[in-house]
Amino acid sequence: MADKNAASCATCASPKKKGPCGGKGMLTLKDGVWGINPLAIQVLGICSALAVTNRVETSLVMGAALIFVTVGSNLLVSLLRNYTPHRIRMIAEVAIIATFVILFDQFLKAFYWDLSKQLGPYVGLIITNCIVMGRAEAFALQNPPILSMVDGLANGLGYAAILAIIGFWRELLGTGKVFGLTVLSDHWYAPNQLMVLAPGAFFMLGAVIALFNAIRGPQEEEDKK
Amino acid sequence: MNGPSPVVILIAAIFTNNILLANFLGMCSFIACSRQIGTSLGLGTAVTFVMVMTTAINYVVYHHVLLPLGLTHLTFIVFIAVIAAFVQFVEMFVERFSLKLYFALGIFLPLITVNCAILGASLFMIIREYSFMQTLGFGFGAGVGWAVAIILMSGLRQKMRYSDVPQPFEGVPIAMCITGVMAMAFMGFAGMVSIQ
Numbered sequence: 001m002a003d004k005n006a007a008s009c010a011t012c013a014s015p016k017k018k019g020p021c022g023g024k025g026m027l028t029l030k031d032g033v034w035g036i037n038p039l040a041i042q043v044l045g046i047c048s049a050l051a052v053t054n055r056v057e058t059s060l061v062m063g064a065a066l067i068f069v070t071v072g073s074n075l076l077v078s079l080l081r082n083y084t085p086h087r088i089r090m091i092a093e094v095a096i097i098a099t100f101v102i103l104f105d106q107f108l109k110a111f112y113w114d115l116s117k118q119l120g121p122y123v124g125l126i127i128t129n130c131i132v133m134g135r136a137e138a139f140a141l142q143n144p145p146i147l148s149m150v151d152g153l154a155n156g157l158g159y160a161a162i163l164a165i166i167g168f169w170r171e172l173l174g175t176g177k178v179f180g181l182t183v184l185s186d187h188w189y190a191p192n193q194l195m196v197l198a199p200g201a202f203f204m205l206g207a208v209i210a211l212f213n214a215i216r217g218p219q220e221e222e223d224k225k
Numbered sequence: 226m227n228g229p230s231p232v233v234i235l236i237a238a239i240f241t242n243n244i245l246l247a248n249f250l251g252m253c254s255f256i257a258c259s260r261q262i263g264t265s266l267g268l269g270t271a272v273t274f275v276m277v278m279t280t281a282i283n284y285v286v287y288h289h290v291l292l293p294l295g296l297t298h299l300t301f302i303v304f305i306a307v308i309a310a311f312v313q314f315v316e317m318f319v320e321r322f323s324l325k326l327y328f329a330l331g332i333f334l335p336l337i338t339v340n341c342a343i344l345g346a347s348l349f350m351i352i353r354e355y356s357f358m359q360t361l362g363f364g365f366g367a368g369v370g371w372a373v374a375i376i377l378m379s380g381l382r383q384k385m386r387y388s389d390v391p392q393p394f395e396g397v398p399i400a401m402c403i404t405g406v407m408a409m410a411f412m413g414f415a416g417m418v419s420i421q
Contacts, residue, residue, distance in 0.1 A: 043256060043397045044253065045253070046249075046252045046253065047249050047250055047251065047252045047253065047345075050249035051248065094309070098301050098302040099302070101301055102299070102302065120348075120352060121345055121348035124344070124348050125348070128341040128344050129341070130253050197408075198247050198249070198408040198412070199405040199408040200405070201249065201405075202404045203401070203402055206398040206401030206402040206405065209398045210391075213392075213393040
């Protein structure tokens with residue numbers, strides 16, 4: 001938990017873990033999912049977290065997409081880290097990330113056309129998702145490939161978990177259903193349409209972040225980035 | 226011309242389909258840079274300008290290069306390259322010709338490359354199949370809508386500094402909730418005009 005606020009912005013590369021990879025795997029995994037959870041603690045990449053979470057299904061697909069992209073791009077950035085000139089590293093990272101995003105987008109279009117339609121432009125927008133860029137910049141540039149993959153997986157999982165939580169509550173409260181199956185019967189439950197619309201997303205994300213803050217206890221640096 | 230006129234799209238993009246409050250794009254810089262009105266004014270202006278120009282350029286690139294060559298699967302990477310190159314170009318141009326403007330807008334320009342609202346506007350333009358004039362209206366409206374939202378937000382956040390917020394909600398969570406209320410208010414415009 002020591003470095004929870006490291007890498008709070010995408011551009012400042014933090015030299016926090018420069019040591020060898022030995023024994024860091026579990027710590028990295030735990031950090032990504034809980035300690036520096038990209039969504040709840042660092043508040044990065046919230047655009048897609050808000051946009052696709054009106055149903056559980058789309059939230060899960062989006063989470064899977066992000067895991068795929070962070071793992072892939074972290075691995076590739078890390079492999080190339082000693083060959084990339086420092087000045088063009090940004091554009092190299094963007095190119096790598098875009099490649100993985102295109103792969104996933106084409107996969108969705110080929111096999112899950114309906115989902116691809118529902119997600120609309122948000123799959124493409126993973127390119128500009130600060131989490132992916134932030135992890136490439138802050139972690140993969142300084143760490144060996146395998147550890148970087150673990151870090152990408154951890155952050156992707158952390159992101160996907162929050163997305164699933166938000167998606168679950170929004171679909172449940174908004175339509176009374178989960179995965180399209182009725183849970184709260186409309187005999188006694190009046191679906192709150194607001195939760196499926198835009199404002200519900202903002203309230204739910206605010207509530208989830210507040211919950212994280214409450215569980216973690218008072219944090220002195222929370223708002224002073 | 227099919228579809229609504231460019232003026233209707235412009236109004237709709239500002240109010241009913243606000244790119245930030247209805248489509249959640251550009252949230253990162255919205256949360257990070259909405260502490261002071263001056264900052265958000267500068268950022269809003271820069272975003273509007275870049276958005277109009279890049280949607281227009283991307284329209285031309287998509288319809289006259291990518292479509293005829295059958296390269297639509299490269300859309301994302303080409304769009305992001307166009308945006309990055311354009312921002313870089315504007316930065317050099319502004320630095321060369323107006324140092325005052327450079328110091329006012331300069332720091333925001335690199336931020337804009339990774340602002341998802343810019344790329345999002347270009348992608349929406351493709352998905353909604355706008356004509357060129359509609360694209361111009363949409364780009365301008367989306368930029369102005371984003372600027373309006375962030376300026377309103379910074380005003381609210383400046384006031385909020387003196388209010389007593391429950392401890393876990395301090396900072397980002399309360400900002401989210403306020404944005405939710407703003408989104409609700411903007412939903413009141415929904416009956417006015419509508420695009421998809």
